[in-house]
Amino acid sequence: MTSGTFLDHVHETEDRLAAAFQLVLLCGLRAGEICGLRWADLDLDEGELTVTQQRDRVVGPPKTKKSRRTIQLDSDTVDVLRWHRKRQAEERMRVGLGRAGDEDFVFTRPSGEPIPRHEPTFRFQQITAKIGLPKITLHQGRDSAATNMAERENPKLVSEMLGHASVRFTLDRYVHPRKEERRAAAERQSAAIPRRYRRTS
Numbered sequence: 001m002t003s004g005t006f007l008d009h010v011h012e013t014e015d016r017l018a019a020a021f022q023l024v025l026l027c028g029l030r031a032g033e034i035c036g037l038r039w040a041d042l043d044l045d046e047g048e049l050t051v052t053q054q055r056d057r058v059v060g061p062p063k064t065k066k067s068r069r070t071i072q073l074d075s076d077t078v079d080v081l082r083w084h085r086k087r088q089a090e091e092r093m094r095v096g097l098g099r100a101g102d103e104d105f106v107f108t109r110p111s112g113e114p115i116p117r118h119e120p121t122f123r124f125q126q127i128t129a130k131i132g133l134p135k136i137t138l139h140q141g142r143d144s145a146a147t148n149m150a151e152r153e154n155p156k157l158v159s160e161m162l163g164h165a166s167v168r169f170t171l172d173r174y175v176h177p178r179k180e181e182r183r184a185a186a187e188r189q190s191a192a193i194p195r196r197y198r199r200t201s
Contacts, residue, residue, distance in 0.1 A: 028146050035119075092112055
């Protein structure tokens with residue numbers, strides 16, 4: 001999947017779940033974590049998001065103990081969330097709900113009611129089909145974020161960001177060295193052993 005193409009589309013069309021999709025594709029949030037996210041869980045001045053709960057049919061604790069975590073957000077995602085909050089406030093004013101409080105959900109319908117657990121997944125698949133991207137689930141979008149992170153970042157950091165139970169799980173599932181990386185590692189290993197004679201120049 002081309003995450004950039006997908007994010008460009010949802011932002012250009014101002015899809016109401018654009019910010020949610022960005023949190024999945026860049027930060028690796030789960031669908032239940034998106035649905036359970038409250039404004040109290042965000043500190044946009046500090047650029048932090050804390051996963052404190054998830055929402056399926058009811059609100060409950062995160063999937064595992066490690067799933068309760070604080071994620072650092074990039075500046076673009078912070079700006080996207082500020083834009084989302086402004087639009088949500090305008091919608092709430094139109095229907096007479098007033099401004100969202102800290103305990104209100106970040107992602108809601110225009111009526112102010114929380115989005116059901118299946119809605120981000122269904123919308124994600126609708127959009128990928130519409131713009132001609134491979135058919136994948138929202139959870140596979142999280143996997144895509146994990147793979148991208150694992151290629152660039154320390155595995156422990158990736159594991160913490162994704163809320164995995166262990167670094168081993170992250171390594172086994174998402175770290176797949178490319179052929180060029182394996183070749184470079186072989187060359188470094190060879191060069192690390194001092195020798196007077198080598199057949200290659």
